[in-house]
Amino acid sequence: MARAISTKRKSVNTAIAGTLGFLMFFPILWILILSFKTEEDAIRAPLQILFDSGWTLDSFAAVQARSDYFKHFSNSVIISVGSTLIGLMIAIPAAWSMAFVPSKNTKNVLMWMLSTKMLPPVGVLVPIYLIFRDTGLLDSRFGLTIVLTLMNLPIIVWMLYTYFKEIPGEILEAARMDGASLREEVLYVLTPMAIPGMASTVLLNIILAWNEAFWTLNLTAAKAAPLTAFIASYSSPEGLFYAKLSAASIMAIAPILIMGWFSQKQLVRGLTFGAVK
Amino acid sequence: MAAHAEADFRTRLQAWLPKLVLSPSLALIFVFVYGFILFTVYVSFTDSRILPFVDKNGQQTFDLIGFSNYEKLFRLSHWEIALGNMAVFAGLYIVICTAIGLLLAIFLDQKIRGEGALRPLYLYPMALSFIVTGTAWKWFLDPGIGLENILQAWGWESFSFDWIKNRDFAIYTIVLAAVWQTSGFVMAMFLAGLRGIDNEILKAAQMDGASNWNLYRRIIIPQLRPAFLSAFVILAHLAIKTFDLVIAMTGGGPGRATELPATFMYSYTFSRNQMGIGAASAVIMLMTIAAIMIPYLYAELKEKK
Numbered sequence: 001m002a003r004a005i006s007t008k009r010k011s012v013n014t015a016i017a018g019t020l021g022f023l024m025f026f027p028i029l030w031i032l033i034l035s036f037k038t039e040e041d042a043i044r045a046p047l048q049i050l051f052d053s054g055w056t057l058d059s060f061a062a063v064q065a066r067s068d069y070f071k072h073f074s075n076s077v078i079i080s081v082g083s084t085l086i087g088l089m090i091a092i093p094a095a096w097s098m099a100f101v102p103s104k105n106t107k108n109v110l111m112w113m114l115s116t117k118m119l120p121p122v123g124v125l126v127p128i129y130l131i132f133r134d135t136g137l138l139d140s141r142f143g144l145t146i147v148l149t150l151m152n153l154p155i156i157v158w159m160l161y162t163y164f165k166e167i168p169g170e171i172l173e174a175a176r177m178d179g180a181s182l183r184e185e186v187l188y189v190l191t192p193m194a195i196p197g198m199a200s201t202v203l204l205n206i207i208l209a210w211n212e213a214f215w216t217l218n219l220t221a222a223k224a225a226p227l228t229a230f231i232a233s234y235s236s237p238e239g240l241f242y243a244k245l246s247a248a249s250i251m252a253i254a255p256i257l258i259m260g261w262f263s264q265k266q267l268v269r270g271l272t273f274g275a276v277k
Numbered sequence: 278m279a280a281h282a283e284a285d286f287r288t289r290l291q292a293w294l295p296k297l298v299l300s301p302s303l304a305l306i307f308v309f310v311y312g313f314i315l316f317t318v319y320v321s322f323t324d325s326r327i328l329p330f331v332d333k334n335g336q337q338t339f340d341l342i343g344f345s346n347y348e349k350l351f352r353l354s355h356w357e358i359a360l361g362n363m364a365v366f367a368g369l370y371i372v373i374c375t376a377i378g379l380l381l382a383i384f385l386d387q388k389i390r391g392e393g394a395l396r397p398l399y400l401y402p403m404a405l406s407f408i409v410t411g412t413a414w415k416w417f418l419d420p421g422i423g424l425e426n427i428l429q430a431w432g433w434e435s436f437s438f439d440w441i442k443n444r445d446f447a448i449y450t451i452v453l454a455a456v457w458q459t460s461g462f463v464m465a466m467f468l469a470g471l472r473g474i475d476n477e478i479l480k481a482a483q484m485d486g487a488s489n490w491n492l493y494r495r496i497i498i499p500q501l502r503p504a505f506l507s508a509f510v511i512l513a514h515l516a517i518k519t520f521d522l523v524i525a526m527t528g529g530g531p532g533r534a535t536e537l538p539a540t541f542m543y544s545y546t547f548s549r550n551q552m553g554i555g556a557a558s559a560v561i562m563l564m565t566i567a568a569i570m571i572p573y574l575y576a577e578l579k580e581k582k
Contacts, residue, residue, distance in 0.1 A: 010387065010389060010390070013384055013387040013389050014389040014390045014391065016384060017381070017389050017395055018391070018395065021395045021398040021399055024401070024402065024460070027417070028401060028402070028405075031413060090301055090302055090305065091302060093301075093302075094299045094301070094302035096298065097294075097296070097298050098299065111574055111577065111578055113302075113303075113306055115574055116306055116310040118510075118566060118570050119563060120539065120559070120563065120566060121518070122538075122542045122559040122562060123314050123562065123563045124309065124313035124317065125546070125559065126316070126317050126546060126555065127312075127313040127317060127320075128313065150309045153302060153306060182294075207404060211405070211406030211407070212406075213406055213407060213408040213520075213524075213525075214521060217408075217521070228406055228408045228409070228521075231412050232408055232412065232524070232525060234412060242416075242422070249412065249413050252406075252409050253405050253409050256404055256406070260397075260400075260404030261397055263404070264396065264400050264404075264465075267403060267404055267462075268400070268462065268465045271403070271462065271511070272466055272511055
């Protein structure tokens with residue numbers, strides 16, 4: 001909204017908005033700071049915590065020693081990247097078809113697909129659990145990867161569709177006129193233009209899969225447990241203290257802290273089902 | 278002749294190709310969602326437990342029992358509590374998130390400095406997983422190791438804050454954590470709505486001497502109706518799906534003070550081996566979300582046409 005706002009009002013508003021933003025971000029920041037502190041320092045008065053010299057990596061080492069962080073980390077990477085890649089392979093052709101060869105039902109089909117993402121996962125938990133149990137897929141990375149692929153497939157198809165839609169069809173037609181085969185058309189013309197959109201989709205989907213906890217908690221135990229299950233094991237805090245708990249949290253969300261910064265737009269777009277572009 | 282046949286085949290293939298490549302996605306989503314939901318509905322009509330459906334002798338381990346799971350479900354005080362908690366949680370969560378989100382969006386829309394840096398700050402919590410933030414909130418609110426303990430250690434000995442351990446207040450701590458996580462995200466939805474409002478109308482209203490308050494009350498907020506609607510639908514479905522946050526923060530306790538339908542379903546299916554009743558509760562949740570979602574989608578589709 002472009003309206004005239006006085007400089008003074010503007011400064012006041014900036015200050016208020018900044019304070020609110022800081023307050024919302026503060027818990028994350030505080031955990032980040034505590035994770036680098038010794039246990040003794042972590043419970044001192046706030047200013048002492050900030051300016052004391054006791055910066056240490058001990059807590060991270062302690063968490064790794066207690067619950068093998070790297071195993072959970074690699075499970076998380078394999079499951080989130082794996083489910084995203086498999087999802088892409090299924091979704092790219094579908095999105096291509098809907099974006100470039102739309103039928104009169106395309107919009108409805110998309111809406112329908114997307115709406116399935118809103119349904120609660122408990123609705124399909126029983127059959128999936130039973131299938132997993134009877135086929136020995138419980139607590140396997142493969143099984144969890146497949147479930148997350150299926151869970152997020154609607155979002156992937158739809159995200160790709162919206163990005164493909166922005167690619168002008170004339171360019172593809174021109175390539176066809178020049179005698180490019182379908183394969184060449186897809187490989188050399190479409191793909192380079194689609195890469196930014198695909199990257200956004202991948203980013204969003206990795207975050208969604210990384211954060212997924214419902215299926216993780218229900219379908220994995222020790223072997224295939226990703227970081228969401230790792231952190232859940234810290235939810236009974238006996239014997240652990242602030243610095244270690246903070247370190248465990250930071251270790252669980254580290255990749256998201258970085259990726260989250262770059263993927264705000266996609267996150268909003270994906271989680272509002274396109275209500276916000 | 279052969280060349281002609283091949284060309285014919287190729288054109289037919291090209292005509293079919295779009296449908297062909299679309300079908301795997303459609304089929305997977307269809308089976309995975311609707312097929313499995315149908316199965317859940319079926320299980321909800323049986324007295325099935327978590328056991329295999331067929332025992333060693335090839336005997337079926339369950340019977341169809343009609344609606345009695347649903348009858349049982351609605352007689353369970355446990356389920357009643359879960360529904361009551363859901364009403365409190367969803368009501369507060371939706372109202373508070375909408376209010377905070379709207380206020381933040383209005384603030385950010387005042388052409389403030391550094392908006393580009395602030396927006397990600399507001400949005401950050403939403404990028405994190407509920408299970409991590411829930412665990413952190415749990416420690417923070419725990420009287421033994423959290424806020425209460427710290428403030429007492431710093432000298433405020435009479436300070437007490439034990440809501441998370443208190444049957445009457447625990448549900449509000451879940452609301453607190455969920456609101457913190459989602460408000461920035463709701464802000465983004467309203468901000469997009471605010472940015473979409475026609476400037477000319479606002480300028481005209483300002484020329485006519487409308488005060489800021491009236492500008493918002495009479496022109497801007499009414500124009501945000503679509504944003505309110507999507508915010509409501511998205512928050513409502515998030516509320517009904519809430520599971521990991523409760524598992525991380527309270528595990529449904531103390532007692533059943535924070536039991537929600539999703540955690541109820543989980544505990545009946547897995548801890549108590551009452552899969553039929555668990556499935557029945559899942560079906561009720563599905564129908565609730567469908568009742569919110571279908572009119573919304575219908576309106577959206579009509580608008581887009």
